[in-house]
Amino acid sequence: MFKELRQEIKGMITKVNIPVDNRLQQICNLLKESIPYYDWVGFYFKNGDKDELKLGAYAGEPTDHAIIPFGKGICGQVALSDKNFVVPDVKAQDNYIACSINVKAEIVVPLFVNGENIGQIDIDSNTPDPFTTEDERFLEFVNQEVAKIL
Ligand code: SME
Numbered sequence: 518m519f520k521e522l523r524q525e526i527k528g529m530i531t532k533v534n535i536p537v538d539n540r541l542q543q544i545c546n547l548l549k550e551s552i553p554y555y556d557w558v559g560f561y562f563k564n565g566d567k568d569e570l571k572l573g574a575y576a577g578e579p580t581d582h583a584i585i586p587f588g589k590g591i592c593g594q595v596a597l598s599d600k601n602f603v604v605p606d607v608k609a610q611d612n613y614i615a616c617s618i619n620v621k622a623e624i625v626v627p628l629f630v631n632g633e634n635i636g637q638i639d640i641d642s643n644t645p646d647p648f649t650t651e652d653e654r655f656l657e658f659v660n661q662e663v664a665k666i667l
Pocket of ligand 1: 557559580582585589590591592593612613614615616623639641
């Protein structure tokens with residue numbers, strides 16, 4: 518599954534005539550539709566000079582959390598740690614921002630441009646403990662591809 522998706526992502530990234538935001542939207546849609554346990558897929562980016570994240574393209578239910586201060590929730594922690602954050606059970610997290618009562622697990626992978634953490638991809642799952650190191654490697658790949666067009 519991930520092998521084919523890698524090729525599709527590469528194809529989407531190279532469509533230079535499509536605006537970047539639309540390409541990010543296509544990637545969110547592709548991941549949400551192709552991977553059964555990806556129920557919400559979105560990109561957050563550092564909001565200008567502010568120490569906060571702003572929601573960019575996403576696929577899934579709308580969220581109230583379009584702005585997340587650095588340090589808050591799983592996303593805000595990744596903005597500071599520069600590290601992947603895999604959450605098998607969101608109920609076990611103290612510093613967690615709930616977007617939907619259906620969400621059981623989450624993975625957030627930072628996105629680097631020239632070595633700088635400028636955002637992240639965030640996946641919510643309604644399935645408990647679904648993420649493996651394969652998801653981490655795949656989402657790192659997605660972010661490396663996206664970094665090429667930012
Ligand atoms: N759960 C995230 C907030 C973003 S929503 O999942 C879309 C967090 O704790 O940072």
